[in-house]
Amino acid sequence: MFALNLNKRTMPIFYGKAALIDYLKSIKTQNSTIGFVPTMGALHQGHLSLMQQSLAENDTTVVSIFVNPTQFNNSEDLSKYPRTLEADIAKINGLSTDIVLYAPSVDDIYDGKVLSQAFDFDGLENQMEGKFRPGHFDGVGTIVKRLFEIVTPTNAYFGEKDFQQLQIVKKMVKKNKLEVNVIGCAIFRESNGLAMSSRNERLTAQQRADGSLILKTLNHAKEKFKTNSATAVTQWVEKSFSASTSFELEYFQIADETTLRPCLRKSSTKKYRAFIAVTVNNIRLIDTISLN
16 A cells, blocks of 8 residues: 655646646756656556656656557447556555656647557567557557656656566667666566456456456466466466356467577476466456466
């Protein structure tokens, strides 16, 4: 839990990039650092933990709240994505009034042309989420690159729940020679192990409770992977979810952490990670766990 800041002072909020850029220029010095936490709002304690880390490690922390249309391949998912700006502002103010908030409009980001840039992520975009969400990572690359250009952060913080996204952002930074350090942060979980996500707000209380099955399955898969092949573990997971009346398994994959390619034969020199995506009542939940 996070202690509330009872100071009546409020944080600076910017709705346009020009004013934000001018403000950051006015406070930046040669040796000062800017930490950046990009979000799509509907903030939870996982987001707040990223902000806390940025506050501890940087002179200035900027948080963005922007539901990015170009990373949604499902129009229903975009329309139903929770938008809770007023509550989000209260949560950030409760954590710290030293945070700078950027809450732009679509026009402010895209200047009237809501289109994705085409990226080559060296094949990272073709695995898992990329197979099920065409164009998703072009949208992610487009918005993250644009936000980095606006905020010019020293350090940027991303949760490891979206591990594929984290690797793709790192690849985009490297290929575009951007001067920002991308930091992956541990998954923040609810008390039953369900990975915190803004989409959890759309779950019923029962579905939220049943969500404990996801991490339990990942933990069992981790144990089985010690003595079984990736294929055998995958078959076990698929069989486990076939018996579930709540969740439908979209995919389970054991992959190389670096390339994200499926594990065909285990190697003692590689790091592996299990990835999972499930749906319940058209709500999509993802999770991941390191297997080494």
